Amino acid sequence: MTATTTMLDHDGVAAVPRGTDPVLTVDDLTVVYEVEDPVTAVKHASLTLHRGEILGLAGESGCGKTTLAYAVNRLHRPPARIASGSITFHDRDGADVDVLALEDRELRAFRWDKLSMVFQGAMNALNPVTTVRAQLRDTLLAHRPGTSRAEVRRRSEEVLTRVGVDPRRLGSYAHELSGGMRQRVMIAMAMLLQPQIMIMDEPTTALDVVVQRDILREIVRLRDELDFAVVFITHDLPLLLEISDRIAVMLDGEIVELDTADHLYRAARHPYTRKLLGSFPSLSGQRGGFIRSGVDAHADAGATTEHAGAPTEEDRA
Numbered sequence: 001m002t003a004t005t006t007m008l009d010h011d012g013v014a015a016v017p018r019g020t021d022p023v024l025t026v027d028d029l030t031v032v033y034e035v036e037d038p039v040t041a042v043k044h045a046s047l048t049l050h051r052g053e054i055l056g057l058a059g060e061s062g063c064g065k066t067t068l069a070y071a072v073n074r075l076h077r078p079p080a081r082i083a084s085g086s087i088t089f090h091d092r093d094g095a096d097v098d099v100l101a102l103e104d105r106e107l108r109a110f111r112w113d114k115l116s117m118v119f120q121g122a123m124n125a126l127n128p129v130t131t132v133r134a135q136l137r138d139t140l141l142a143h144r145p146g147t148s149r150a151e152v153r154r155r156s157e158e159v160l161t162r163v164g165v166d167p168r169r170l171g172s173y174a175h176e177l178s179g180g181m182r183q184r185v186m187i188a189m190a191m192l193l194q195p196q197i198m199i200m201d202e203p204t205t206a207l208d209v210v211v212q213r214d215i216l217r218e219i220v221r222l223r224d225e226l227d228f229a230v231v232f233i234t235h236d237l238p239l240l241l242e243i244s245d246r247i248a249v250m251l252d253g254e255i256v257e258l259d260t261a262d263h264l265y266r267a268a269r270h271p272y273t274r275k276l277l278g279s280f281p282s283l284s285g286q287r288g289g290f291i292r293s294g295v296d297a298h299a300d301a302g303a304t305t306e307h308a309g310a311p312t313e314e315d316r317a
């Protein structure tokens with residue numbers, strides 16, 4: 001995927017955070033899987049997501065990215081338990097919401113409306129026995145019960161168009177759509193209520209590279225237009241460097257570095273980040289250029305291409 005994602009030439013993504021207005025603050029979050037030998041999957045993680053920014057979350061498999069994302073949306077299930085910390089959503093209207101204190105009913109209202117999530121394989125989450133139209137309508141009416149039929153239709157057509165799906169597909173069932181289309185429908189669903197945050201966990205990994213690139217372009221463009229914040233999770237660091245404003249690097253449950261994409265690329269401080277950068281040949285200039293606007297394809301990322309990016313004891317020190 002690396003070689004192709006480096007072709008994604010989005011050139012309007014700001015290298016600095018889009019404003020300093022926070023939309024989400026995660027403070028000292030620790031998540032433990034209470035199994036026989038408990039696993040602390042997220043360790044004292046703190047981060048602030050700014051309104052309208054794309055924050056990339058990178059790190060090798062098993063470092064805790066998904067656990068962190070699920071916890072932020074309170075989607076974690078036992079044996080996962082939040083052992084410490086706080087998650088605060090800063091609503092556009094000025095109210096602060098203590099996410100960990102939300103009752104079930106409040107939580108259902110919060111999800112999709114304020115914060116939505118698209119996860120890997122989400123395309124398989126579409127209901128196979130109802131049409132796209134019915135699924136969009138049900139989500140909309142569950143959150144905005146008074147919405148008129150005309151408005152439901154208008155909004156459903158609008159979100160599909162935004163993600164590049166012909167509104168005539170409203171009458172389709174999931175099995176009548178390609179994987180890329182189904183994933184786009186899930187992204188449409190996630191933006192239906194105009195949330196202020198979208199968490200995307202490997203949203204395009206199951207798709208072929210051309211479709212991935214199209215969808216990513218769409219996400220960046222939609223963010224530019226609609227100004228929601230995105231937490232984008234992937235193993236694919238070159239891709240994150242292209243689409244993110246800032247990137248958080250996780251190692252063994254800890255956020256070891258959080259910086260602007262440009263700064264991280266040019267001057268990563270943590271040895272593990274440098275190793276991650278070095279594990280993608282396309283970033284070291286040896287296999288074609290890295291073309292994120294304003295980034296020097298031959299800048300020395302301070303690493304070689306020989307390592308596979310696996311952390312060592314030294315990284316963890």
Ligand SMILES: Nc1ncnc2c1ncn2[C@@H]1O[C@H](COP(=O)(O)OP(=O)(O)OP(=O)(O)O)[C@@H](O)[C@H]1O
Binds near residue numbers: 039060062064
């Ligand atoms: N249900 C579970 N029970 C016990 N341990 C778990 C459970 N789910 C995840 N873990 C452990 O928690 C740690 C973090 O897993 P997580 O899935 O959050 O990582 P990740 O960075 O998202 O990985 P990937 O990129 O492969 O999805 C891993 O050590 C994993 O083995």
